[in-house]
Amino acid sequence: MxxxxxxxxxxxxxxxxxxxxxxxxxxxxxxxxxxxxxxxxxxxxxxxxxxxxxxxxxxxxxxxxxxxxxxxxxxxxxxxxxxxxxxxxxxxxxxxxxxxxxxxxxxxxxxxxxxxxxxxxxxxxxxxxxxxxxxxxxxxxxxxxxxxxxxxxxxxxxxxxxxxxxxxxxxxxxxxxxxxxxxxxxxxxxxxxxxxxxxxxxxxxxxxxxxxxxxxxxxxxxxxxxxxxxxxxxxxxxxxxxxxxxxxxxxxxxxxxxxxNFTNHIKKIKDLKSYCILELKKIIPNIIFNGLSSHPEKSTPSILNFLYPIKPDHLFYFHLDIMGVAVSKGSSCNRKNHKKSHVIQSITDEYLLKRTMPIRISFGIFNEKKDIDLLVNILQKIRK
Structure with a gap:
């Protein structure tokens, strides 16, 4: 797989x-x-x-x-x-x-x-x-x-x-x-x-x-x-x-x-992030990106955070993993994984939190576009 x-x-x-x-x-x-x-x-x-x-x-x-x-x-x-x-x-x-x-x-x-x-x-x-x-x-x-x-x-x-x-x-x-x-x-x-x-x-x-x-x-x-x-x-x-x-x-x-080799690495990650934003917009026309994560200059190139329009389910990230993609909802240091991120709660309306799931994608030098394609395909399958 x-x-x-x-x-x-x-x-x-x-x-x-x-x-x-x-x-x-x-x-x-x-x-x-x-x-x-x-x-x-x-x-x-x-x-x-x-x-x-x-x-x-x-x-x-x-x-x-x-x-x-x-x-x-x-x-x-x-x-x-x-x-x-x-x-x-x-x-x-x-x-x-x-x-x-x-x-x-x-x-x-x-x-x-x-x-x-x-x-x-x-x-x-x-x-x-x-x-x-x-x-x-x-x-x-x-x-x-x-x-x-x-x-x-x-x-x-x-x-x-x-x-x-x-x-x-x-x-x-x-x-x-x-x-x-x-x-x-x-x-x-x-x-x-x-x-x-x-x-x-x-x-x-x-x-x-x-x-x-x-x-x-x-x-x-x-x-x-x-x-x-x-x-x-x-x-x-x-x-x-x-x-x-x-x-x-x-x-x-x-x-x-x-x-x-910083210049080449940072360019690769920026390109991956831009590609991911474009692909996500195709499947979620009114996508909401959390914070400034989609801003090319005001956020770190390696992190993209958005609200996925699906009914909240604490097993959602586990399902993604079973289907082949490892992402998170936020900090890995919070072991109470069923609870919402304190960062997302600080900046997001309760109305949205009850109707969406936050997803943090974080890119690295070993990632390729095919990883993003896999993520997008799996998100479409889950939504259907």
Whole structure:
């Protein structure tokens, strides 16, 4: 049976080149990178630091600003919790469109440490109201504030108007954390230009291994931060524990390859997205795309989200899978798959939610037009 994997925003297939690096590291790198008394440990340390340098080079950062984690969720937790516990943040400003690893962590911090939390207003396209953002920053001018906003939304693909956010954060002396997990490795992110204080990444979003990621933290803030995990001196004393050397080597190689042939890869994905939009419009004349996902400039090329006109059925995505297509309704980190996406609920009328099913298609470099053709054919069959 023909099959099409169109859920790359959840996790991308690993590249063969990356797999080779991982296997070689597992096989030949025997030492602990903290055991520098012998050559085996020093070799492992060399792989670790060379990977850190490579990653920093590709995002225009300093190697000392890269802290390895188990993935994006831990990286977001590290940034948010350390901001409150070590940097004196008393107020967090975010949006209802953020990933659950951000929203649930903020909720926990608000309960544990009485941190005040506000949400920036959004319209039905998921566009932030910057007047509302400024009003909130002005209202909380005497509180140390952290603004946490996603660079590229993982469900509807909206790209953040970063320049506007940075301007307001600097104007009101607020820290800026951007969840760049859908961005790094898939979009040309340059930390010298981005001007955020914190950013986060996960290797399996750009054709690397699962279970490894990193937090980018400006060096002047890193100096103020205490250990997030205790028991050792790894990762500049911020995150104790023996580093995942083969995962880090795989992450580094995946990121290098992503930016090595970036222009061709991004063009292919943009072409696939444009083709998919045209084909969907043929079978659903009045199709509703969620957020800005169909906009060629204001959304990430890899994500397309729309409402499929069919009676809601929590087995709908399972039926698609049985027929050969893997898509999703939104974030894979929400295990309660029978529930509607909090992002879609935030921007969609209840009337529509009761009559449609949201579908998130996410494209990758290994997809072809035939994958989209298969999806469209299956959607037609299901509707009939």
């Amino acid at each position: 023909k099959r099409a994997y169109l859920d790359n925003a959840a996790s991308t297939p690993i590249r063969n080149e990356v797999l080779k690096v991982i296997m070689n590291t597992l096989k030949y790198s025997l030492g602990n990178p903290s055991s520098v008394q012998h050559s085996y440990g020093r070799e492992a340390r060399s792989i670790l630091e060379e990977s850190r340098i490579c990653i920093a080079k590709n995002i225009k950062a300093s190697p000392s600003e890269i802290i390895f984690t188990s993935g994006g969720t831990e990286a977001n937790n590290l940034v948010l919790r350390s901001s409150v516990l070590d940097l004196g943040v008393q107020h967090i400003l975010t949006s209802q469109l953020e990933h659950t690893s951000v929203l649930q962590t903020i909720l926990d911090l608000s309960i544990r440490y009485k941190i005040s939390v506000d949400f920036i207003s959004i319209n039905k396209k998921g566009i932030l109201d910057f007047n509302n953002m400024e009003e909130n920053l002005k209202k909380n001018i005497y509180k140390k504030t952290l603004v946490s906003l996603m660079y590229a939304n993982n469900e509807i693909g909206n790209l953040l108007e970063v320049d506007q956010v940075v301007f307001l954060c600097k104007k009101y002396n607020a820290y800026f954390h951007s969840d760049t997990i859908q961005g790094i490795g898939n979009l040309p992110i340059n930390m010298e230009q981005l001007s955020c204080d914190f950013a986060t990444a996960s290797a399996h979003k750009f054709y690397g291994p699962k279970g490894i990621g990193f937090a980018f933290i400006r060096h002047y803030l890193l100096k103020k931060m205490k250990p997030f995990m205790t028991g050792g001196v790894q990762e500049y004393g911020i995150r104790s524990g023996t580093e995942n050397i083969h995962g880090i080597a795989g992450l580094s190689e995946a990121l290098r390859l992503s930016y090595c």
